[in-house]
Amino acid sequence: MPGKLKVKIVAGRHLPVMDRASDLTDAFVEVKFGNTTFKTDVYPKSLNPQWNSEWFKFEVDDEDLQDEPLQITVLDHDTYSANDAIGKVYIDIDPLLYSEAATVISGWFPIYDTIHGIRGEINVVVKVDLFNDLNRFRQSSCGVKFFCTTSIPKCYRAVIIHGFVEELVVNEDPEYQWIDRIRTPRASNEARQRLISLMSGELQRKIGLKVLEMRGNAVVGYLQCFDLEGESGLVVRAIGTACTLDKLSSPAAFLPACNSPSKEMKEIPFNEDPNPNTHSSGPSTPLKNQTYSFSPSKSYSRQSSSSDTDLSLTPKTGMGSGSAGKEGGPFKALLRQQTQSALEQREFPFFTLTAFPPGFLVHVGGVVSARSVKLLDRIHNPDEPETRDAWWAEIRQEIKSHAKALGCHAVVGYSESTSICEEVCILSASGTAAVLNPRFLQDGTVEGCLEQRLEENLPAGCGFCHIPYDELNMPFPAHLTYCYNCRKQKVPDVLFTTIDLPTDATVIGKGCLIQARLCRLKKKAQAEANATAISNLLPFMEYEVHTQLMNKLKLKGMNALFGLRIQITVGENMLMGLASATGVYLAALPTPGGIQIAGKTPNDGSYEQHISHMQKKINDTIAKNKELYEINPPEISEEIIGSPIPEPRQRSRLLRSQSESSDEVTELDLSHGKKDAFVLEIDDTDAMEDVHSLLTDVPPPSGFYSCNTEIMPGINNWTSEIQMFTSVRVIRLSSLNLTNQALNKNFNDLCENLLKSLYFKLRSMIPCCLCHVNFTVSLPEDELIQVTVTAVAITFDKNQALQTTKAHVEKSLQRASTDNEELLQFPLELCSDSLPSHPFPPAKEHLESASSNSGIPAAQRATSVDYSSFADRCSSWIELIKLKAQTIRRGSIKTTVTVEKTSPMGEGNFRNRSAAPCANSTVGVVKMTPLSFIPGAKITKYLGIINMFFIRETTSLREEGGVSGFLHAFIAEVFAMVRAHVAALGGNAVVSYIMKQCVFMENPNKNQAQCLINVSGDAVVFARESELEVVSTQQPAANCQPACTGGEVTT
């Protein structure tokens, strides 16, 4: 009996009037956990009842604690008839199960009813007493932390990154059970909400068990999704990355001294951890195979798969490892072997992370993706979800083999998704093939000459661009050149990835959101015919989406895409493809060539003219975009770069891997064999259309930037104002003679107009950037297209931007952002590995800047004297390693700017801001953001994962303001409930917030509508940087980057 849950019901407020006669309510509360129910007394005739109940105590297994939600129901007592339910509150008590997260949940929760929405609030206090019970066979996994954040959370350090964990559970959907015919919509909705809550609890517990088996203590990049398969059931599945995390000791000194592991400074991470000695654990245990069943389930699933899945699933042996070429050097081979040994133990060397500790990512191969079309069938035995497991295992195998074809042993930025229409389901998985540094994958202390030599050979800012595959044996045709940064290794001409821009990447100018949009009509069909039709369309869709992306990228004058997410949605009579990514200009990659238009009928004079007109327009646009995004790479003479790799050789070795790499992005042969010219052949009206649509994308108004990654490349002076929002649009297509072109235009307009509206709405925040712009497309009905966008607008300081720009024009090269490094905290110990011989590497930027900068406040200058000896050592050391030093100096110049500007600004902002919350004594502000950080603030504590599922239904649609009014109110209510839960945990923000599902169905004729929303995120406590400064007794350097310098100054 390892846990006691205690609940106290304090009071209610703003309750609805339940008794028309008296205009009052006789409210009481039922508190239910598992099968135990307690009741409060009836508080008669009040809309603001004060129950002040005793502590209701539930004695439960920790397994139940993880699975079950606490269910609080507020009712109106009725003497003569049945009591009326006012509404419910579900509280996930999981955050109380980690030793260091929240200790109590206490606060006002909105009382929610699936028919009426929020109806008043209730004040509840929840506590858990856990008894340690280490010896028994554990079915629970209390203590394993979950993070939605797809990078190592800010106040933690990754000791080991173990790898992929996944699980899925299935059940029947209560909405489709026979009993649904006789119960009320409310009862049905509540059954569904409760079931999903239970299932996600169970799923989380099971994933936790796997993590414990791998000797990890946390899951990072946890992504949980629901598949509403209708008749055939309800699938809840989750993926994540198991890690062993160490909490960094104190918020002031964020980083411990670098060359000593300094264990005495750290807290022992998790008390309940059965094996706290994670530091010395050997190579991580391979993932156990308990849930994957590879028994051929095909006989039982009437599956039909796309051409993609027709591939052989067995990975080709020796494909990557055997091909270490001479130019690649022995390190690559060595590294490969080591990484391989570390990764091959894993069934799926996948990582859901999109940002990594420095040095983790060695090379990036390109995007790998796989899709498969399946026919849904009733899940016969929910306890053995073999079919669904097998489906995903298939896809993952395919991804793995694609990665191998790219000479990579791991896939990062990995994600999975589904699109369901009736009985057809498209499963998709995508990620970025990569070569990783094995150091993080095993024991944290592995060192050797290999890495050091490797580090020397991999200059910062371009290493990840170098091709991981063998250039003589390339899996696809690509143009390789010597890296424009280090001139030593080969790089491709374009790079597509699903990850965030690495913090040390060297970019030129700013980035921008690039979208490819596509619709394809499809005949209505049944079952297998339908699946086949979809399967046949998919490769064409992928091809076109990639062509569009490539065209738009070139048009922007950029050469790399980050955060690429391709979504294919299936509807009754069409398929929609939407790809979003952030384009940047990577300094290491060659300058993209322009776009050349080639006509098919060169004889026609007017046609020629038209073509040349178009060509001019395109050239103008490219020039304009280069100016807009400040892309002006340095001129580099050809001889330094070296001649392109001779092509015949390349071609001759190409034949090999055509089949297995059928859907790598980079594999698409878009380059037509010439280095500079990117030829667009206009041979039919379709292509004309494409060119037109290329030119119709309007850039955001001045002062606005947008990206779908965490941060905008080229902007690093965020101010603290953020505005997270969700926008939903549904359009109805006129059903008359729909053509692909008309459809494309409609869809394109829909997306463009939506963006325009966003820019207009947020114009008061200019200069600002829309970050993490996340589009989701669904096709709820025949002629309806629904687009949901969630993003955050962040303001930045324009003056500083100008200054940075100036500095950047002078320097031409610029590191992605130093601020960003600060935001994406990684432990110093990790940094030390990249600069092995120096004791205090990260401090040196600031030392240099401090001593060289006359503009710093007096207090800062005074202390800078103390640093001088260090600085000397630094600079002498710098001379030894020139490449490094250059990077550092570049960094230091930038930091100077930061020192001068950010600290006064930051304080100013703080002052402005602090006034507001003080005045607001009633409801605390809870920030929400899809990013993993809060600009201008430090996250001091993670309180646990927020994962909520709501259903709202109405039978009086018109009265609630139509579909817009209904959904607007519902989304506002969802935000409110998320905020209330965070506030009750003691938090003041949600980071990595994501609206995973927003399923909206309407029936205007019946005046009805229903909507399901699933959101998740990490509840955190943050403190403004300026507040931290005050706390840390005004450590001078803390002004600029407390994270790096705090520890140094004090020790």
Next chain:
Amino acid sequence: MTSELDIFVGNTTLIDEDVYRLWLDGYSVGDAVALRVRSGILEQTGATAAVLQSDTMDHYRTFHMLERLLHAPPKLLHQLIYQIPPSRQALLIERYYAFDEAFVREVLGKKLSKGTKKDLDDISTKTGITLKSCRRQFDNFKRVFKVVEEMRGSLVDNIQQHFLLSDRLARDYAAIVFFANNRFETGKKKLQYLSFGDFAFCAELMIQNWTLGAVGEAPTDPDSQVDDMDMDLDKEFLQDLKELKVLVADKDLLDLHKSLVCTALRGKLGVFSEMEANFKNLSRGLVNVATKLTHNKDVRDLFVDLVEKFVEPCRSDHWPLSDVRLFLNQYSASVHSLDGFRHQALWDRYMGTLRGCLLRLYHD
């Protein structure tokens, strides 16, 4: 392609002040869009009319949803659904309860009932304020009235506490509630030259001096049923005012009063002769107003009487405001020297307020 659904929900609720004003002014979405287009916003931002339409719809929807909360402003502060910075909350409330001068002059002193509400059509036509806006303003008056009607304590404080209005606006509402409660006539043609500010000023003085709350004596028995309220005039005081009759009924007293005033003002008043000639009429007028206040009908006509009996005669003789002030000061002060008059305190309570009101009412 038609837009079925189009929404934008921010974690912090976006409030566009300009659109809020259009909404409060009762414009339809279409009219609001047209007005915004005319403001040149499209040129400034490079947006399209469709964007503007969608934006306006969205804001209107938000305001519509917030309206329920604005009816009880403390709810807006405590609710969890819309995260709005406090300064914005204050702005929303203040603007929602703000009213048009033209409108308030029409309904000031009228019973805030269904009957009056029916007249809003006419008021709307007359003032050019949209019917929707008239309704909102009328409902605001009525709502505030209903809430504070039965409350004890300071009227302004009660309004401020329950509607979180600024001091200025709370005072205005106190005046509106006070006028509505006492049904002072303000609509007569004679009174048309008076602004809402003039009446509000008078209302404040009257609340401070002539109501039960003004007496300032804490009820000895906390359970006593004596209403400590600012809304109703002190009945006892009104009854007592009959005692002032003697000032005009007793000829000697009246003559003595006149001679005292004339002696003091001789040479100081530009309109001395007119004053001397009119003294008895004016004094009769002012005292008779006092003595009649026991009748509800006469209470309602207070302002009509004041204008008829005092403001108009003076104005027809072209008294400058400074002379009116000198006269009224002397007129009230001289009573203290009348030996035969015993109701000095009563006189001061009456005349102190009346003097303030008259000076405010005395303009063109």
